[in-house]
Amino acid sequence: MPDLKDRCIAITGAGRGIGAAIARALAADGARLTIADITGEDARQVADAIRAEGGTAIAVAVDVRDRAAVRRMIDETVKAHGRLDVLFNNAGIAQTKPFLDITEEDWHTVTDVNALGVLIGMQEAIKTFRAQGGGGKIVNTASIAGKQGYEPLAHYSASKFAVVALTQAAARAFGKDGITANAICPGVVATPMWKIIDQGFRDTGLTRTENEAFDMFAAGAVLGRPSAPEDLVGVARFLASSDSDFMTGQSLMVDGGMVFV
Secondary structure, X not given: OOOOOOOEEEEEOOOOHHHHHHHHHHHHOOOEEEEEEOOHHHHHHHHHHHHHOOOEEEEEEOOOOOHHHHHHHHHHHHHHHOOOOEEEEOOOOOOOOOHHHOOHHHHHHHHHHHHHHHHHHHHHHHHHHHHHOOOEEEXXXXXXXXXXXXXXXXXXHHHXXXXXXXXXXXXXXXXXXOEEEEEEEEOOEOOHHHHHHXXXXXXXXXXXXXXXXXXXXXXXXXXXXXXXXXXXXXXXXXXXXXXXXXXXXXXXXXXXXXXXX
16 A cells, blocks of 8 residues: 555545545545635535544635635645645536537636646646655546547547646656656546536437436446546555656546547
């Protein structure tokens, strides 16, 4: 098991879904967590659950599009835990729209969270890592849609391709500082986000029944089932720990065998 005791970790979008599952697991491993989410109550509930189980966690409300809010999140992490060792840029949103129906507003809605939010998080974390000395780790949540474009999710796919590019660019720029940047690429995960995607398929007439889109995409996994948030915990542990110190710029597919690259 990777040694995460007292490692200080902030996770955005940790109020539910993949972020919450990762946060609970890393806290159980002894890490000190900052649970950050745009919905403060969701963040508080996860942090309270971690503390109830004997872990260490604070909750912070943050809109990842707001640089000042991201800066406050990192500063509160350092104040509470002593430093920042790892930032998971996990917050993200999805929207289903036929390609020709995507508007400028749709584009900004999705990419401002999924791409700009990741850029801001990386920039502010890197400033803190450099000030602290001793390097640091960035783990971004990309997607299989960061490796292949999907027609009814074109702008979502573009935003996740951007996450992969930002991960690679930061790895090249800051390796000399001992700062690593890697990404996780989940597939079809049973989370509230996929409920939104599935509803979008129905709203646009691409599917008719509940979970039809989810089941259709998940059928492409060679391991024979959709993902659960807990399936991302192992790779998160690895990337947050010293076991991954010599890995940077990589985007790891954790999708049950949907996309081979």
